[in-house]
Amino acid sequence: MGSSSNGIQPAAISSGDGAAPAVDKDVDFANYFCTYAFLYHQKDMLTDRVRMDSYYNAVFQNKHHFAGKAVLDVGTGSGILAIWSAQAGARKVYAVEATKMADHARELVRANNLEGVVEVIEASIEDVNLPEKVDVIISEWMGYFLLRESMFDSVICARDRWLKPNGVMYPSHARMWVAPIRSGVGDQKKIDYDGAVDDWHHFVNDTKTHYGVDMSVLTKPYLEEQKKYYLQTSLWSNLHPNQVIGQPAIIKEIDCLTSTVNDIRNVRGSVSSLITAEIARLCGFGGWFDVHFKGRDDNPVKQEVELTTAPSEEFGTHWGQQVFLLHPPKRVAKGDDIRIKFDMIRSKQNHRLLEVEFDCEIRHSSGDPNPSFRKKFFIE
Structure with a gap:
């Protein structure tokens, strides 16, 4: 569990479909992992009520997935997900954490009298050898706009090595969204x-x-x-819902049980969004994600839970939304259709960062000429 996105992850990643580019582990640790070794950063995530309530409800409303089972928590951070898994009845919880936050997690586990169930392991998940396969993998791996930080690579590695054939993933599914917005x-x-x-x-x-x-x-x-x-460079924002001026569109769906690193290394999609506001300025696009706790077809949850980072008046998250601003803004009106070709790749300089390109055409309902534009952004 981790960060403004969160969790912990390794430097060089490998999976069944090939390895990610080689990364210097010492540099990667200094630039990324060390952030999560500080309690103030963990506190930012632990005070995110949307995040906390979603995971808490997913675990305790679906105890049948945990009772008497072996659980692997990838990037345990402070250990909260491992503790909840044990409280829900898990027989054994392996809580893997790559930083010295593991020391704090052990203290927390002891303070809650769960040291007989929860074993905190200080290591990156790629280097861990467990004594058994697990029934559940739980992780809070999501970064800004879902995939920043590339931590899902580590979850995939853990799944391919340690999840039983009928095991479940928490969360089980994820989606990425974009929508046209207005902003000053x-x-x-x-x-x-x-x-x-x-x-x-x-x-x-x-x-x-x-x-x-x-x-x-x-x-x-x-x-x-x-x-x-x-x-x-994209911006972090907690958008108000009235800043969204068109229909949100899904640009990527992920099944955490089957997705590979290659599936998420390059995210491409063609979508359309109908403008729903009256005459407005198209100032850019907002991007966010949601994840779902559904279990699997042959081993479903009893109560499905959704964690969403969509714009909200009351339920903002530490992830917020990523905002991609246009210069200058474009004039649009209700009924106009924006056709979007979306392309997102990992930065060649740092595989945890992202480069995004929007290739758009505005089809005016008024019959005016249909302008098109292309814009490249960086999520850093």
């Missing part, structure tokens, strides 16, 4: 970008005038850097 943030980002450009030109002139060095050769890479930061 894009205007401010453009102002900030223009300010950064002006500041650079003043800097170049001043440096040449006062110090005799011409810095203009660096203008192009500097402006590219600023453009990426201000205009192409």
